Amino acid sequence: MAHAKPLATLRSATGIPTGRLAVWWVLASEVVIFGGLLGVYLMHRIGHPEWADAAAHTQTWIGALNTFVLLTSSFTAVLAHQAAEKGNGKEAAKFLCFTILGAMTFLVVKSFEWYNEISHGYTITANTFWSFYYTAAGLHALHVIAGAIIMGVVAFDAFRGRELHRVELIGIYWHFVDVVWIFLFPLLYIAK
Amino acid sequence: MADTVVDVHQHEHAGHDGHHDPHWIVKYLWSTDHKIIAMQYLFTGMFMGIIGAYMAYVFRMQLAFPGISVPGFGQVSPGEYNSLITNHGSIMIFWVAMPVLIAAFGNYLIPLMIGADDMVFPRINRLSYQIFLVSAIILLASLFVEGGGFGGAWTSYPPLSAEGDYNQTNLGSSLWLLAVALEFVAFLLGGINFITTLMNSRAPGMKAYDIPMVLWMIVIASILFMLSVGPLIAGAVMLFFDQTINTGFYDPTRGGDPILWQHLFWFFGHPEVYVVLLPAIGITVDVIATFARKKIFGYKLVLYTAVATGVLSFFVWAHHQFIAGIDPRMANVFTITTLLISVPIAELLFVMIATLYGGSIRLTTPMLWALAFIAEFLIGGVTGIFLGASGADIYFHDTYFVLAHFHYTFFPIAIIGTFCGFTYWFPKMFGRMMNDTLGKIHFWGTIIPFNFIFIPLFVLGMGGQHRRIYNFQHFPELAGPEMYSLRQIATISLLIMLAFQAVFFFNMFWSWFKGEKAGKNPWKANTLEWTTESPPGHGNWPPDQMPVVYRGPYEYGHPDREEDYWPQHLPS
Numbered sequence: 001m002a003h004a005k006p007l008a009t010l011r012s013a014t015g016i017p018t019g020r021l022a023v024w025w026v027l028a029s030e031v032v033i034f035g036g037l038l039g040v041y042l043m044h045r046i047g048h049p050e051w052a053d054a055a056a057h058t059q060t061w062i063g064a065l066n067t068f069v070l071l072t073s074s075f076t077a078v079l080a081h082q083a084a085e086k087g088n089g090k091e092a093a094k095f096l097c098f099t100i101l102g103a104m105t106f107l108v109v110k111s112f113e114w115y116n117e118i119s120h121g122y123t124i125t126a127n128t129f130w131s132f133y134y135t136a137a138g139l140h141a142l143h144v145i146a147g148a149i150i151m152g153v154v155a156f157d158a159f160r161g162r163e164l165h166r167v168e169l170i171g172i173y174w175h176f177v178d179v180v181w182i183f184l185f186p187l188l189y190i191a192k
Numbered sequence: 193m194a195d196t197v198v199d200v201h202q203h204e205h206a207g208h209d210g211h212h213d214p215h216w217i218v219k220y221l222w223s224t225d226h227k228i229i230a231m232q233y234l235f236t237g238m239f240m241g242i243i244g245a246y247m248a249y250v251f252r253m254q255l256a257f258p259g260i261s262v263p264g265f266g267q268v269s270p271g272e273y274n275s276l277i278t279n280h281g282s283i284m285i286f287w288v289a290m291p292v293l294i295a296a297f298g299n300y301l302i303p304l305m306i307g308a309d310d311m312v313f314p315r316i317n318r319l320s321y322q323i324f325l326v327s328a329i330i331l332l333a334s335l336f337v338e339g340g341g342f343g344g345a346w347t348s349y350p351p352l353s354a355e356g357d358y359n360q361t362n363l364g365s366s367l368w369l370l371a372v373a374l375e376f377v378a379f380l381l382g383g384i385n386f387i388t389t390l391m392n393s394r395a396p397g398m399k400a401y402d403i404p405m406v407l408w409m410i411v412i413a414s415i416l417f418m419l420s421v422g423p424l425i426a427g428a429v430m431l432f433f434d435q436t437i438n439t440g441f442y443d444p445t446r447g448g449d450p451i452l453w454q455h456l457f458w459f460f461g462h463p464e465v466y467v468v469l470l471p472a473i474g475i476t477v478d479v480i481a482t483f484a485r486k487k488i489f490g491y492k493l494v495l496y497t498a499v500a501t502g503v504l505s506f507f508v509w510a511h512h513q514f515i516a517g518i519d520p521r522m523a524n525v526f527t528i529t530t531l532l533i534s535v536p537i538a539e540l541l542f543v544m545i546a547t548l549y550g551g552s553i554r555l556t557t558p559m560l561w562a563l564a565f566i567a568e569f570l571i572g573g574v575t576g577i578f579l580g581a582s583g584a585d586i587y588f589h590d591t592y593f594v595l596a597h598f599h600y601t602f603f604p605i606a607i608i609g610t611f612c613g614f615t616y617w618f619p620k621m622f623g624r625m626m627n628d629t630l631g632k633i634h635f636w637g638t639i640i641p642f643n644f645i646f647i648p649l650f651v652l653g654m655g656g657q658h659r660r661i662y663n664f665q666h667f668p669e670l671a672g673p674e675m676y677s678l679r680q681i682a683t684i685s686l687l688i689m690l691a692f693q694a695v696f697f698f699n700m701f702w703s704w705f706k707g708e709k710a711g712k713n714p715w716k717a718n719t720l721e722w723t724t725e726s727p728p729g730h731g732n733w734p735p736d737q738m739p740v741v742y743r744g745p746y747e748y749g750h751p752d753r754e755e756d757y758w759p760q761h762l763p764s
Contacts, residue, residue: 018392032419037429044449125438127447139426
């Protein structure tokens with residue numbers, strides 16, 4: 001059943017479309033969640049130089065590979081937005097599917113990496129560095145999974161030419177997921 | 193079906209037709225109408241309030257008459273006592289103050305006061321309530337699991353909250369944490385909706401300074417909540433891992449730090465005080481302007497003061513940790529910021545008093561509540577100065593002085609503020625007037641016992657009575673007859689206050705069905721919600737009569753007009 005949008009949703013007193021405004025507020029709330037977690041991690045890391053020994057066991061090249069995968073998926077999200085701006089829903093859906101593919105690649109790589117680490121005894125309880133490592137990366141991975149699912153819904157609609165403005169909104173969110181990883185990668189992998 | 197927006201007027205037929213039961217469920221449990229969702233929040237909040245009050249009754253009886261079999265509960269064991277005080281605090285803040293003051297009033301008032309037909313995201317709004325309901329059910333369920341409900345205080349400090357060996361409530365503490373986390377999710381969803389609606393969906397002509405103060409306050413509170421809760425969500429995930437899979441985030445022997453939780457908790461917990469305070473102040477300001485028939489003294493002053501309070505509230509949290517082992521130099525800084533924040537709050541109270549000055553005051557029930565808010569919150573604020581000063585706090589910390597102080601702030605916020613708003617907007621919500629005599633009986637029956645509960649607790653706190661003691665008979669210096677008589681005064685006053693709430697519930701239900709018809713604008717107020725039917729139908733206004741705004745919300749007693757009020761929607 002079609003849902004009639006209330007007049008409230010269609011108004012725009014600020015001039016910013018309501019959906020975009022809301023996505024920015026969602027991101028504001030997300031920034032403080034990850035900001036809090038990473039701030040705490042940083043303070044602990046400074047107080048515990050011995051964590052460098054644990055951090056030495058993270059695989060920087062796998063992290064780098066995943067960074068590359070995520071950045072590429074953000075690029076296809078931009079292409080999807082461009083297509084949606086032109087009103088080409090099918091093209092937008094295609095590029096969104098590439099982004100979903102990127103998200104899945106990221107998760108597959110991450111699964112192998114974690115499997116490898118856990119089988120070497122570096123579990124979430126091994127020490128507090130590993131606790132932070134799995135908590136921060138796990139929270140980020142949850143956002144990747146959520147983003148991929150939402151993107152699937154948006155792509156499904158976009159393919160039928162519906163709700164094309166949502167392509168931009170999920171793109172904004174996806175860039176945020178990307179940016180969080182840009183912070184996680186140096187903090188968890190590069191800093192030894 | 194899920195997307196059906198049910199027409200309130202159509203329900204009149206459906207109600208008589210027994211075969212359309214699903215329709216009834218759809219209307220009240222699956223509706224996306226902001227007014228229905230507001231009612232869901234309001235009544236869930238009231239129900240939780242009754243449970244929270246029942247808990248207070250049980251543990252106050254145990255404290256005043258140790259060891260008696262409490263009528264309606266039985267003997268209170270130490271574990272049950274801990275669980276009762278913990279869940280009383282959690283319920284009153286997270287499941288009463290927030291859903292009623294922010295979610296219920298926010299949902300009801302925002303679209304009506306800005307002249308919109310609904311919130312911008314009605315389905316997210318519905319989801320927000322549903323998550324909230326689940327969180328409430330989980331919390332209540334946690335009281336009945338093996339080992340009993342969580343008993344580590346609403347602040348949930350580790351290691352007590354993290355180690356099952358210490359708290360003895362393995363499942364209860366995890367469920368408590370889960371319930372709080374879900375409640376946060378519900379309010380983040382609701383908050384985004386509130387902020388976006390106020391920013392984007394205002395009626396044509398309504399500029400920033402034409403927005404009624406209560407809406408500003410609810411939205412500033414939503415922003416404060418959103419920006420302060422994030423680190424605690426991260427901290428809650430960490431605590432959850434500590435509880436369930438045995439990580440060591442808060443365990444110093446494994447590289448963690450228990451004080452970390454206190455920082456994360458109070459970085460949220462202190463702004464949270466202002467999250468619930470600001471809507472209550474907004475309600476009070478609006479009610480005072482209406483019943484003093486006077487423009488509020490300094491609209492922009494109130495607005496900017498509230499913003500300043502919000503900003504400052506992020507820099508006071510460590511005053512909860514003066515004796516937790518933080519650096520004394522840091523304690524000095526936080527003493528200064530804490531004393532500073534009393535300046536904007538004092539300013540807000542002065543604005544209310546200045547608004548009263550020279551007004552033609554009508555002492556209706558909502559106005560009495562508004563005046564009581566000023567008087568009682570003042571006591572709460574002033575006693576905060578003692579605790580904010582790090583030197584005095586060394587003595588007062590964790591005594592009943594602290595407890596009495598924050599009840600003198602939270603009671604005016606959550607109870608007085610709620611009754612003030614509820615009695616003021618009742619005619620709009622249900623279309624009928626509340627009985628004023630019964631309202632005043634309930635008012636005095638609540639306010640007088642309230643003071644008799646907490647003033648003795650101030651005295652006991654100054655006498656050194658510690659907060660977290662189950663039975664004072666175990667401590668000879670706290671077991672004297674004069675201390676017991678003060679405790680008994682407090683408990684008996686509580687019983688009297690609870691008994692008077694029956695007057696309120698009788699008045700509410702009686703007025704709901706039998707009260708005098710209210711009409712559109714019984715208080716002769718200016719804001720937009722009073723321009724539509726009481727109660728408003730679906731869509732709030734007929735689509736071709738959506739209001740347009742021409743002036744601010746507080747144009748009372750304008751010299752050029754015959755009437756002493758000038759509604760926002762009338763062209764000049």
